[in-house]
Amino acid sequence: xxxxTTLLLAVATAGYVCPSLAQQEQxxxxxxxAVAQPALIKHFNLKDYTRVGGSVSAPKAISAxxxxxxMGPNIKPKxxxxxxxxxxxxxxxxxxxxxxxxxxxxxxxxxxxxxxVYQWRFKPAMQHGQPIVSQVDIExxxxxx
Numbered sequence: 001x002x003x004x005t006t007l008l009l010a011v012a013t014a015g016y017v018c019p020s021l022a023q024q025e026q027x028x029x030x031x032x033x034a035v036a037q038p039a040l041i042k043h044f045n046l047k048d049y050t051r052v053g054g055s056v057s058a059p060k061a062i063s064a065x066x067x068x069x070x071m072g073p074n075i076k077p078k079x080x081x082x083x084x085x086x087x088x089x090x091x092x093x094x095x096x097x098x099x100x101x102x103x104x105x106x107x108x109x110x111x112x113x114x115x116x117v118y119q120w121r122f123k124p125a126m127q128h129g130q131p132i133v134s135q136v137d138i139e140x141x142x143x144x145x
Contacts, residue, residue: 056132058125059125064120066116067113067116070108070109072108078142082142083142084113085102085137086117087099087135087137088137091124101114
């Protein structure tokens with residue numbers, strides 16, 4: 001039996017701007033640099049991250065900044081609540097190693113949900129009294145504004 005722990009966050013997003021979307025807009029107005037910098041890519045194997053259940057206790061969010069809402073000329077305010085489910089890998093120190101959208105509500109809003117969970121800090125999952133790396137599904141809810 002697979003047990004999924006879902007951490008919930010419901011926020012009103014008025015007044016916040018999603019940093020990654022704001023950066024994309026800023027980057028699109030700037031001239032490309034002559035020398036492209038290689039991106040640091042770190043790969044994670046999901047098999048290394050334990051699912052919660054049995055002898056594995058769930059990680060607990062100790063700092064969960066609210067996600068920003070996307071802003072831009074093509075972004076329209078939403079009239080209904082949006083929910084994005086993000087699979088998150090949490091290391092033994094309680095920081096997020098990876099985040100991947102597993103159920104999308106809207107691509108622009110999904111990016112803001114992922115950006116937000118990367119800022120979260122957790123009390124790590126525990127197994128036999130020891131902190132371990134784990135994976136959990138986090139439900140991020142955006143209330144209409």
